[in-house]
Amino acid sequence: MDLEDFHGTERIADPPRKLTTENAPEPQAPKTGDLTYFAPWGNLAIFYKDGPSASSDLLVLGHIDADADQLSGADRITIEAAP
Template sequence: MDIQFTLDGRRVGAILNDTPAARDFAALLPLTLDLQDFHGTERVADLSRKLETSGAPEPVAARVGDIAYYAPWGNLAVFYRNGPAPSADLLILGHLDIDADQLGSATHITIEAAS
């Protein structure tokens, strides 16, 4: 599924994976969230509810531009640096078409279905 991120006023295209968690995330759209830095690797924001995590694919390490969901905390993460080792708690939902410099400074996002 194609979606659209607006990061601090800049529009950026993204694609969600075809997984139960990504489809559940898409059901929350449109969203407007404030981002905070986490460990100098990702920008994170709390979601209004936890996502469906059954049927999750095998864990992989997050890479720059990945949109992910951290199940234990119920938050959205957008990576501007490559993430840690794969974890079953971190589900990759999709990927943003953006470089690390643009993403690392973002503080406010709007996410909606692509038109």
Template sequence: MDLKDFHGTERIGYPPRELTTDGAPEPSAAKAGDLAYYAPWGNLALFYQDGPSATAGLLVLGHLDAGPDQLARADRITIEITVEPAS
């Protein structure tokens, strides 16, 4: 999945299908390096700047150990997602 710049804060992309939010953590503000799912649009976001505070529907999934400058300068960011079947 290729990610495109969005508002000078994050890179976004759309997975092949929407993710389920069953059992997801509470929405929270994203920090630089966070990988999040924005449920209302069905997109993944990789933040290279801190995101807006407590955006409804923004579910932080994890964090990358890369510097914000490194994430912002990258010509292309590609994420590979492995989806496990629901149990």
């Protein structure tokens, strides 16, 4: 997926389809390196700066171990389902 900058805080991309939020994790504030899903828009985001306070609309899915400069300059991401 191609990434674009959003609000000088995160890189966002639109997955091929919306994800289900059934059994979603408890909301938490995103931190640098977090991979998130914003349910209302159906997009993924990688935060290269700490994000806003916790919101039930923003779900943290995982974490990427990279520094902020690498994340802020990322143009593309590939995500695969775990076996």
